[in-house]
Amino acid sequence: xxxxxxxxxHPIVRKGLKSFFxxxxxxxxxxxxxxxxxxxxxxxxxTCEILITEMTLEVGxxxxxxxxxxxxxxIKIVVFSAQPQNMYAVSLLKAGAIAFLNKNIERxxxxxxxxxxxxxxxxxxxxxxxxxYNINLEQPRNLYEKLSAxxxxxxxxxxxxxxxxxxxxxxxxxxxxASTYKKRIFExxxxxxxxxxxxxxxxxxxx
Numbered sequence: 041x042x043x044x045x046x047x048x049x050h051p052i053v054r055k056g057l058k059s060f061f062x063x064x065x066x067x068x069x070x071x072x073x074x075x076x077x078x079x080x081x082x083x084x085x086x087t088c089e090i091l092i093t094e095m096t097l098e099v100g101x102x103x104x105x106x107x108x109x110x111x112x113x114x115i116k117i118v119v120f121s122a123q124p125q126n127m128y129a130v131s132l133l134k135a136g137a138i139a140f141l142n143k144n145i146e147r148x149x150x151x152x153x154x155x156x157x158x159x160x161x162x163x164x165x166x167x168x169x170x171x172x173y174n175i176n177l178e179q180p181r182n183l184y185e186k187l188s189a190x191x192x193x194x195x196x197x198x199x200x201x202x203x204x205x206x207x208x209x210x211x212x213x214x215x216x217x218a219s220t221y222k223k224r225i226f227e228x229x230x231x232x233x234x235x236x237x238x239x240x241x242x243x244x245x246x247x
Contacts, residue, residue, distance in 0.1 A: 041065075041066060041067060041068040042066060042067050042068065042089050042090060042154065042155075042158050043067075043068050043070055043087070043088040043089050043090070044061065044067050044068065044069050044070065044088060044089070044090045044091075044092060044154070045069075045070045045071060045072065045079070045082065045083075045086075045088040045090075045091050045092070046069075046071075046072040046073075046091065046092035046093065046120070047072065047073050047074070047075070047076060047078070047079040047091070047092070047093045047094065047097065048072065048074065048092075048093070048094040048120070049074050049075065049094060049096070049097060049098075050074075050094075051074070053094070053143070054072045054074070057069070057072060057092070058072075060147050060150060060151065064151070066151070066155065067151070067154065070086065070088055075097065075098055076093075076097040076098055076099050076104055077098070079091070079093070079108075080107060080108070080111065083108065083111055083112055083115075084111070087112060087115075088115065089115070089116060089158060090115070090116045090117075090118055090154055090157070090158060091108060091115050091116070091117050091118070092118045092120045093108075093117060093118070093119060093120065094119075094120060094121050095119050095121045095123055095128065095132065096121065096123065100193040100210070100211065101119065101128075101132055101135075101189065101192075101193065102132075102135050102189040102190055102192075102193055103211075104117075105117055105132065105135045105136045105137055105189070106135070106136070109136050116138040116139075116157050116158065116161070117136065117137045117138055118137065118138060118139045118140075118141060118153070118154065118157065119132050119137050119139065119140045119141070120141050120143060121140070121141075121142070121143060122142065122143040122144070125140055125142050125165055125167055127192070128140065128192055129165045129175075130175070130177060131187050131188060131189040131191070131192045132189055132192075133163040133165075133175065133177060134177050134188070134189060135188075135189035137163075138157045138161070138162075138163055138164075139153055139154075139157050139163060139164050139165065139166070140165045140166075141153055141165070141166045141167070142166065142167035142168075144167060144168060145166050145167055145168060145169075146168065146169050149166055149168075149169055149170070149171060150166070152171065153166045153171055156171070156173075163175050163177065186228050187225070187228060190211070190221060191221055191224060191225055191228075193211065194207055194211070194218065194221040194222060194225060195225050197210065198222065198225065198234065198237060199237070199238065199241050204218040204219050204222065205218075207221075207222075225237070
């Protein structure tokens with residue numbers, strides 16, 4: 041059986057995932073926790089083949105992926121989130137996740153996705169009743185896919201109204217580096233200031 045563990049801050053989601061795996065002949069759900077550090081403590085003492093994680097934890101998704109893979113390089117990380125797939129999926133797959141599944145996905149498609157990433161081991165995304173295997177991580181199809189995983193984190197915080205100092209403290213980088221990421225985001229979205237970035241977000245709802 042495929043051993044699975046999950047981390048999600050919402051108790052209802054954790055309960056729902058238990059029902060997803062109930063009576064499954066293919067998967068063994070080893071447990072779940074609400075915080076990333078709890079998950080890391082668990083992973084220090086245990087192993088699993090697939091780790092399912094929300095991307096909105098107490099640390100950013102890039103750090104989540106990096107720390108998990110540093111501890112257990114062979115683990116397959118599946119991001120399971122309600123955040124926009126077209127905005128975040130490619131950058132997180134580039135960072136090392138194996139799949140990005142939206143929380144509106146149907147149960148049978150969700151379980152099929154886990155089967156596929158375990159068996160085939162290449163990136164996929166999924167939402168509703170559809171899985172996408174045709175993902176080219178080297179050729180971005182839109183502005184969002186041009187962003188690195190770190191730039192996605194910075195973009196999210198900029199839209200939330202965070203300034204360079206707060207971004208730097210959250211990500212553990214210096215303010216100059218935070219400013220550099222901000223500049224790159226402006227260039228990629230072809231805006232000159234935060235007001236234009238906010239307006240772009242209102243129009244396209246990417247965060």
